[in-house]
Amino acid sequence: MFDSALAINLLTLVITGIFALFIFYLAQQEFIQEAWRRLQQNTSAMICLGIISLYVAVGLADSIVIPIQDGVATRNLTLIDLAFKDTPQEEGYSAPFAQQTYKIRDAKPVKGVHILGTNVLGNDVFKEALKACRTAIIIGGLTCLIAIPIGLILGILAGFYGGWVDDSVQYTYTVVNSIPELLLLVALLLILGQGLPQLCLALGITTWVNLCRQIRAETIKHRERDYVLAARSLGVPDIQTMFRHILPNVMHIVVILFTLRFSGLILSESVLSYIGIGVGADSASWGLMINSARSELAREPAVWWVLIAASGALFGLVLAFNIFGDAVRDALDPKLRTR
């Protein structure tokens, strides 16, 4: 039987692995090394990088599973689960550091300390917010893993060959781009069904377009450069020219767009959760937490800590990515326009 929880843990590790390889590959490139030196001068960017690494570390910690013998059955716990093993489950809502659960009638004493309070099920909100890191990283990471190859390959092909290849690639992305993004996502998710991988696939389908367009434009610039012309006249196969010579020269666009888009993807998840086609009930996610706040805030007195915890955690990651993305762009290509 296919165990989806295990698969998603594996997926996180695989995504992280691929990104590690990718960064390793980039580190070989001279222009990246140079940009890295420039980036190191930028204190705020380095702080943000630290923050991002922290989030990624939390996400990874939530994907490493340790089997724990619990009576007869074996339970798979992640490192985050283990860290919160001794945090008791309360009877419903409790405010941060509260002594009692939230209900006015038959309020019960709180058994442990919850720095961000507990949610409706009495689970620790801090733990939930941490567990949602993994979801956010998968959404950003997997979507980019789907979108980057499509955008990169189509963009280079279109830019390099021109003619009908270019026309058909341009045509494809104009058509996809013409459909309002939200509606396209809704339609795709109704077809694919609810779930984290499906969500990433759908987001990937709407994300590759922008990348492809920019890569194509950059490739066209390089197509006429001497080194490409020389390689072609020497009879180097096209594939080799494209991936040996042009690819490294457009890589910076991938890096820039990736860092800038990542935050947008995490934000879209929260909107899709609102419409009811988000990651589903199985995974913790900030979008889900923010969404549940819709009714929590309508209580009297309001339950505010779930909203604060989720939007705070989301804000931290997105802000870090945004600032870091800006810095990366400045370091790599100060002139590139992106939104």
Place this chain on the structure above:
Amino acid sequence: MIKIYSTFKKIPWTSIVISALFLITGCSNYPYPRDPLNPDGTQKIIWYQSLEEDPRTLDPQVAYDTVSAQVLFNINEPLLQYNYLKRQSFELQPLLAEGIPQRVPRAGGGETFIVKIKKGIRYSDDPCFVGGKGRELITDDFIYALKRIADPHIKTPTASPVYEPMAAVILGMTEFYETAQKAGTTDYTRAIDGLEKVDNYTLKIHLKSPYPQLKYWMALNFFAPVPAEAVAYYDGLEHDGVRRDQFMFHPVGTGPFKLKQWERNSNLILTRNENYHGATYPSSADPGTPAKLLEDAGKPLPFIDEARFSIIREAIPVWTLFRQGYIDSLGRAARRQGDTIQQVLSNNGSLTEEMTKSGVTLEYVPLLSTDYIAFNMRDSVVGSNKKLRQAISMAYDIDRFIDFFYNGVKLKAESLIPPGIYGYDKDYKNPYRILDVAKAKQLMKEAGYADGIDPKTGTPLTLEVVYQARGPESQREAQYIQEQFSALGIKANIKLVTFAEMLNIYDSGRFQLTRSGWFADYPDPENFLFLFYSKNSGIINTSRYNNPEYDRLFLQMQNMEDSPERLALIQRMRQILDEDCATIYTFHDAYYVLNQGWTEHVLQHPVAFDLLKYYKVDPKLREQKQQEWNQPNYLFVLALAGLLTAAVIPVALSRRDSL
């Protein structure tokens, strides 16, 4: 360009101008258009309420959800109604009928209901009538309405399971349905044998077998008369080149109100029916009814001129509007709020001081309803394994669920029949609804799933639970179910679906477990026990329960009057059901309603919906309170503008010359 430059120079001023604009334009948070006046110049008395979605339909023969019913019952009246003030034992009163219909036995085992209709009742004025004036109500309208129930071509936005119970008893209904089905169109000139027009004010309904519950059906919207002109006029076809809306958006009835405006997704307004036959506030009530509720006894109804329903899907705006005093009542109209407003209660169960001070009153409304999680009895895993079902039922903790999600408002369900209905036993404890995880684990072992491990695969047993998403809480509820199932080592995959998809799934049976429930049409145990009658498999018998003994007992019990024999049958049926565990009983629905201080005798009713006519508001007090509560606070904007100015000025000054 110079222009932009000069405005830029005046930045400190612009922020002041903006704040001044604020003062002039945005000085009110009043959410409605200003109150219009009556033709005679007096102020209209308007009732303000919210609905959580558009009514699905206002076609009386189709509507089958509470939101539609809340609106429809004020426009279309059925033959009978429930006494507004009697809730301990429900009392049917004549509404369009002249007295309670008589029951006469028929040769061959059936019976006949003789329905006398009040004379001189007129429909509200509507363009579908000759000259636009509402005509008199006659027997034909009832016959027409009942034929519509048997019309297979009436489009149903939601499946309404009305036809089947009616066709089972009313003579000739099945034939009418099948002929129309075969022909592809419905011929309304064809008669139904069981519906006999004696004269313009007398209708005889002939039944195949005795069916005492028919009197309750006569208090439901399906028995509301429909003028054939209205359907012909508003059928969605073109008339003189203009496309008209469908009938389901244009109800025409005899009730105290008529539809004035319905802007889908926005609001719906009812206004007084000028031809209303008149009614008076009830003067008899349950013993112990507060005298205040009877103050207006005998006064003519309705008290209000208009009712304005705002369609608000989000919880936050509804709650905000109520606190601002712009909604008169919060509860059934916004059930999700009704579930959470216990938070405004203090330790002794009364309202908090702050709320009491603002005049708000509280009402607790128990409903005749039962919620459950149904197993699909045709499923190869859960359907054939009784021990497994019993184990899951024993391990499912509903008390915490009710506490977490409903603040303890709902009542835990032990069995199918809810309190208020004959056959309910408040001391009964369902052996498989006593929370006992240890025993449940033992049952799991006996069921062949020790520790929740499926021996076929060696991994945890995985079950799919289809759950209707009803708002942001649904995902949390799904997580709760997962937690509960994991206590037995079972992995629950929760599939959240929309209402529309849910109906498809009930209909097709593509599920292992699903949340289901029943809300009484009428206060009779038959209306609950039929949920597990095998012939109702589908939308009614969601779990597709099929037990010949149960079926036999059901048929026996169905048409009996309440008696010790009937009670014995009901108890036997309960025993069979509970032993088979086709469902996990969860709760009997109940909720709180908050009413503003300026409302009077606003009550909810477990089964009746024609309540607007009894409601009364004091518009003067309301206006005074609204003004008191909604004085805009301008200090903040001024402070903000000042702060912005302070932040910009030094830069503007310091950099002006250096550039």
Place this chain on the structure above:
Amino acid sequence: MIEYIIRRVLYTIPTILGVMLLTFVLFFMVTSPENMAKRQLGKNPTPELVNNWLKSHGYDKPRFINLPFDADYKADAPWWDSQFTNHMRSTLLFQFGNSDANGEDIGERIQKGAWPSFLIAFPALVISLIVALSASLIIALYRGSYLDWGGIFICVGLMSIPILVYIIAGQWLLGLILRYFPVFGFADGADSLRFVLLPVVLGVVTALGASVRFYRTVMLDEIGQDYARTARAKGLSERVVLFKHVLKNAMIPVLTAVVADLPLIILGNVLLENFFGIPGLGNLTIVAINEYDFALLRALVFLGSILYVFALLLTDISYTLVDPRVRLN
């Protein structure tokens, strides 16, 4: 010029055809015509009734092309007579048919919803454009100062907050605490101003962060160009250079960015409309999703795409007006 416009209009035709093909494939994958028939026909339709319905709505035809290999081949019909061509024809004529959920005419619902959506989205777009442009000009003028650094930080901060949080906070602060605006409702005519204000303010705030940051980049990019340097060398003050030369040249990327938002003027903002009870098309979208109303959803997708394609066309044409050197090659 005329020739260019004609050529450009002709270019949009294949795009529209592509969009229609895509929506056809997408939506006919989600729901089969049999399901649609069952929902339209009421209680337990017989197979004959379903078949009749399919026939009368053209769903008995082959999917794409009427050739003998298709199971639904009709020997007496021409080769092009298929579901797809019918779908194309009706959508191109804006005949969206009836809603799957309640049988209402879709065209009518869209017409009704377009105006409220426009009332929210258009002022929000215009105001945010003006505010963002002026803010980015100021930031560009004071580049390098704490105003620049602080402005960018605020922008990035604004961008990092989900829109739901803005709405919840806005309703709480401006509606409940400060009591300036109604948190819910809509009215026609002059009265609509009250209801539109708060959603518009929120619409502007949510759009501001990303736009200011982007426009600033554009401005800085232009400031570094040769023409700006020349102008400065001529002795023109920084402000004149910025407002006169840079702003004009920056309009092209700005326009491109604005075009992407144009369909929203009609389609509306789903979340804002839902929370504020604006009966626009964004609200309708949610209804369509909740009710699985594919016919309605399909119409909205098509409408949005058409709007986008035409907005794109208009910008391309307006480029040539802003800057005569720009020509499509």
